[in-house]
Amino acid sequence: MRQLRLAGPAVLAGLxxxxxxxxxxxxxxxDPFEPLNRAVxxxxxxxxxxxxxxxxxxxxxxxxxxxxxxxxxxLRNLNEPVVFANLLLQGRPGDAFATASRFGLxxxxxVGGLFDVASEANIARRDTDFGLTLGHWGVxxxxxxxxxxxxxxxxRDTFGRFVDRYPHPTYWVEDVRETEAIWVYRxxxxxxxxxxxxxxxxxxxxxxxxxxxxxxxxxRQNRANALETAQDFxxxxxxx
Amino acid sequence: MLQLxxxxxxxxxxxxxxxxxxxxxxxxxxxxxEGFVQxxxxxxxxxxxxxxEGELDEETLKRNFRERxxxxxxxxxxxxxxxxxYRRGADEAELEEFRTVFREFAINVYxxxxxxxxxxxxEVTGSVTRSPGDFIVRSTVRGNGNGENVPVNWxxxxxxxxxxxxxxxxxxxxxxxxxxxxxxxxxGNARGDVSAAxxxxxxxxx
Numbered sequence: 001m002r003q004l005r006l007a008g009p010a011v012l013a014g015l016x017x018x019x020x021x022x023x024x025x026x027x028x029x030x031d032p033f034e035p036l037n038r039a040v041x042x043x044x045x046x047x048x049x050x051x052x053x054x055x056x057x058x059x060x061x062x063x064x065x066x067x068x069x070x071x072x073x074x075l076r077n078l079n080e081p082v083v084f085a086n087l088l089l090q091g092r093p094g095d096a097f098a099t100a101s102r103f104g105l106x107x108x109x110x111v112g113g114l115f116d117v118a119s120e121a122n123i124a125r126r127d128t129d130f131g132l133t134l135g136h137w138g139v140x141x142x143x144x145x146x147x148x149x150x151x152x153x154x155x156r157d158t159f160g161r162f163v164d165r166y167p168h169p170t171y172w173v174e175d176v177r178e179t180e181a182i183w184v185y186r187x188x189x190x191x192x193x194x195x196x197x198x199x200x201x202x203x204x205x206x207x208x209x210x211x212x213x214x215x216x217x218x219x220r221q222n223r224a225n226a227l228e229t230a231q232d233f234x235x236x237x238x239x240x
Numbered sequence: 241m242l243q244l245x246x247x248x249x250x251x252x253x254x255x256x257x258x259x260x261x262x263x264x265x266x267x268x269x270x271x272x273x274e275g276f277v278q279x280x281x282x283x284x285x286x287x288x289x290x291x292x293e294g295e296l297d298e299e300t301l302k303r304n305f306r307e308r309x310x311x312x313x314x315x316x317x318x319x320x321x322x323x324x325x326y327r328r329g330a331d332e333a334e335l336e337e338f339r340t341v342f343r344e345f346a347i348n349v350y351x352x353x354x355x356x357x358x359x360x361x362x363e364v365t366g367s368v369t370r371s372p373g374d375f376i377v378r379s380t381v382r383g384n385g386n387g388e389n390v391p392v393n394w395x396x397x398x399x400x401x402x403x404x405x406x407x408x409x410x411x412x413x414x415x416x417x418x419x420x421x422x423x424x425x426x427x428g429n430a431r432g433d434v435s436a437a438x439x440x441x442x443x444x445x446x
Binding site for chain 1: 317321345349352353368370376393395397406407412413414415417418419420421422423424425426428429437440441444
């Protein structure tokens, strides 16, 4: 039995090693798990075609736009404590205060976050996460990863995603955290995110030469932008 | 001797004058880059709008669009850029074939992507000078009524034919940079064979 327990991690380690590549292009792109990532990417694309996109479109067709907007507002409002905590950790107290104000205003006046009254009061939404907090602290992104159902990520951002569960209100309430309610929340969240990304998905499909590499590039550029490392245009490549 | 001195002096003055006019100050060039983007990018958007409104047939639109793209973008420079290190040492015939196919692919992509902005207004909001002859022009594409405003940055570089766009950034993503990653990945997977990228492009255009 003990041998069996030892064999499990050894098999997993072997699979991970087998999924590694020594191809220079992959290593240069900091994507040593490219073969495994490509397999997960194909799985995600198939799952999107078969289930996720049809469910998202059915939701879009069945639920009127104002109601969908309310759901999106409420989901964003639930995430404000995560943003607040990360802004504090990034040393941005002004933005953290604005985020706390948004959360209070939208929860109380905006009926639990269904209405974004804070934006109407000119308190703009900030967005950040623990992956970006680590980036602000100087932690490198690490190798690129594609997560099942969740899509593009990196070692740093995957760890950040795990940490971000803790300041989220759904984690505070045991009745939500420990029951099927958390899966209801996650399903609604996934459908809403899928609809937000619909135009991006279509654009990727139209313009991609290699959809896997394109998504990797888009993800990285977006994260660099969010870290504000790309704002001054100093790191752009030479053209000659 | 005096005449020689006069000629030399005249030559020097002429050379200085040429330098002064040929290399305007970065501020002047940045404003030229802004004007260039405002004029040429808006013309491309207008051409697509005319097609959408039925003022132009598809053939005329495509012809107009291609002419406009050549005025706006430095497609040969972009083609060399997307090949990355594989441009050096590749077979010239393969490179030429790649250039032809990539140009067709790129123009199709520009046409489709810029088509989303048809009927909208481009407003230049400022610029950054990276180095002499290398500028970032910031702009916002404003939707007419229901559309959202989209920030678009243009990388404009000086060339023998004047200023040309070499890359565009929409919502944080640079188009040519992304295409280079895709092309070099395909060529890398094919052990440096440029024709693998040509085949992939042809396949995507079918």
